[in-house]
Amino acid sequence: MSRPPPVRLSAWRFVTTFGAVSLLADVVYEGARSITGPLLASLGATALVVGVVTGVGEAAALVLRVVSGPLADRTGRFWTWAIAGYFLTVATVPFLGVAGALWIAAALVIAERVGKAVRSPAKDTLLSHATAVTGRGRGFAVHEAMDQVGAFAGPLAVAAMLVIFDGDYGPTFALQAIPGAGVLVLLFWLRSAVPQPGLYECAAPHPEPGPARTFVRALPRSFWLYSGFSALTMTGFATFGVLSFHQVTSGVVAVAAVPVIYAAAMAADAVAALVLGWRYDRVGPRVLGWLPVLAALVPLLAFGAHIAMVVAGALLWGAAVGIQESTLRAVVADLVEPGRRATAYGIYAAVIGAAAAVGGALTGFLYSQSVTALVVVVAGIQILALGFLPVVWRAARGHRR
Numbered sequence: 001m002s003r004p005p006p007v008r009l010s011a012w013r014f015v016t017t018f019g020a021v022s023l024l025a026d027v028v029y030e031g032a033r034s035i036t037g038p039l040l041a042s043l044g045a046t047a048l049v050v051g052v053v054t055g056v057g058e059a060a061a062l063v064l065r066v067v068s069g070p071l072a073d074r075t076g077r078f079w080t081w082a083i084a085g086y087f088l089t090v091a092t093v094p095f096l097g098v099a100g101a102l103w104i105a106a107a108l109v110i111a112e113r114v115g116k117a118v119r120s121p122a123k124d125t126l127l128s129h130a131t132a133v134t135g136r137g138r139g140f141a142v143h144e145a146m147d148q149v150g151a152f153a154g155p156l157a158v159a160a161m162l163v164i165f166d167g168d169y170g171p172t173f174a175l176q177a178i179p180g181a182g183v184l185v186l187l188f189w190l191r192s193a194v195p196q197p198g199l200y201e202c203a204a205p206h207p208e209p210g211p212a213r214t215f216v217r218a219l220p221r222s223f224w225l226y227s228g229f230s231a232l233t234m235t236g237f238a239t240f241g242v243l244s245f246h247q248v249t250s251g252v253v254a255v256a257a258v259p260v261i262y263a264a265a266m267a268a269d270a271v272a273a274l275v276l277g278w279r280y281d282r283v284g285p286r287v288l289g290w291l292p293v294l295a296a297l298v299p300l301l302a303f304g305a306h307i308a309m310v311v312a313g314a315l316l317w318g319a320a321v322g323i324q325e326s327t328l329r330a331v332v333a334d335l336v337e338p339g340r341r342a343t344a345y346g347i348y349a350a351v352i353g354a355a356a357a358v359g360g361a362l363t364g365f366l367y368s369q370s371v372t373a374l375v376v377v378v379a380g381i382q383i384l385a386l387g388f389l390p391v392v393w394r395a396a397r398g399h400r401r
C-alpha cells in the first residue's frame with residue numbers, strides 16, 4: 001500500500017499561501033465588482049436591472065455550490081474544482097471592458113460569479129483541514145484578511161487606471177489579466193506542495209461517498225438552523241452594485257471615487273474578519289449577533305445624500321461582508337464532519353444564495369420606489385433574524401459539545 005505524499009508546508013503557511021492566491025484573485029474580481037454598477041449604468045441599466053444582475057450573480061455564486069459541493073465530496077478532487085473555478089473567474093473579467101452591450105456585460109458578471117461557485121466548496125474544504133490546526137476562527141479570519149488586501153488594492157488600482165485612461169473601461173479591465181495569471185501559477189505550486197491537505201486534520205474516518213441525498217440527510221439539525229438564520233440576514237442585505245448605483249446616479253460621488261469607497265469597505269471587511277474570527281474561537285457563535293445589526297444599519301446610511309453617510313454605510317457593509325466570508329464559514333466547519341463538508345458548504349451557499357437573489361432584487365426595487373421603505377423593510381428582516389439567533393446558538397453549542 002503506497003504512502004500518501006508528505007505535507008511540505010505547515011498549516012499556517014498553507015493558510016497564508018492560499019490567502020495569497022485569494023489576494024491576487026481579489027485584485028481581479030473585486031476590482032471589477034467595485035465598478036459593476038457604473039459599468040452597467042453606462043450601458044443603459046436602471047437601478048432595478050443593476051439589482052437583479054448583481055443579485056443573480058451573487059445567487060449563482062452561492063446556489064450553484066449545491067452542485068459543485070457534493071461533486072467535490074464524491075470525486076475527492078478538491079484541487080481540480082478549486083483551480084477550475086479560479087480559472088473561470090480570471091478568464092472572464094478582462095473582457096468586461098469590451099462587452100459593448102448590456103446583456104454581454106451582465107452575462108460576464110454572472111459568469112465570474114459562477115467561477116466562485118465552482119471553486120468555493122472545494123477551497124473552503126481544503127482550508128478547513130488546515131484550520132483544524134490553526135483554530136477555525138483564526139485560520140479563516142487570517143485568510144479572509146489577506147483576501148481583503150487584494151479586495152482593497154484591486155479597486156484602488158481600478159480607480160487609478162480609470163484616471164489614467166480617462167474613464168475607458170477597456171484597458172482598465174484588460175490589465176486585470178496580469179494578477180489573474182499569478183493566481184493560476186501560485187495555485188499549481190500550492191497543489192504540488194500539499195496534494196492532500198486532509199492530512200492536517202486528525203479526525204474520524206470519512207464516510208464513503210454515496211448518493212447526494214444521503215449526504216443531505218446526514219447533515220446535523222444545527223447546520224439547517226444555522227443556514228436558515230444566514231438566509232434571513234441575506235434577504236435583507238443590499239449588494240454593492242445597488243450602493244454604487246446610488247453613489248453615482250445621485251451625484252454624491254464621481255465614478256472614479258467609487259472604487260476608493262469600495263476599497264475602504266474591503267479594509268473594514270478585513271478588520272471585522274480578524275476581530276470576530278478571533279472572538280469566535282473564544283466565545284463561539286454568539287458573535288453572529290453582529291451580522292443582522294450591521295445589515296440593518298447599512299441602508300440607513302449608504303443611501304443618504306451626503307458623502308459622510310455614504311462612506312459610513314459602505315464601511316458597515318464591508319464589515320458585514322467580513323463576517324459572512326470568515327466567521328460564517330468557520331461555523332460550518334465546526335458543525336459538519338470532514339467527509340461531508342464540501343457538500344455542506346455547497347448546500348449552505350445554495351440556501352443563502354437564493355436569499356441573495358431575493359435581496360438584490362428587493363433592495364433594487366425598493367430603492368427605485370422609496371429609500372424610506374427600503375430602510376424599514378431591511379430593518380424588519382434583520383430584527384426577525386436577531387429573534388431567531390438564540391435558537392441557532394443553543395443548537396450550535398449542543399453540537400460543539
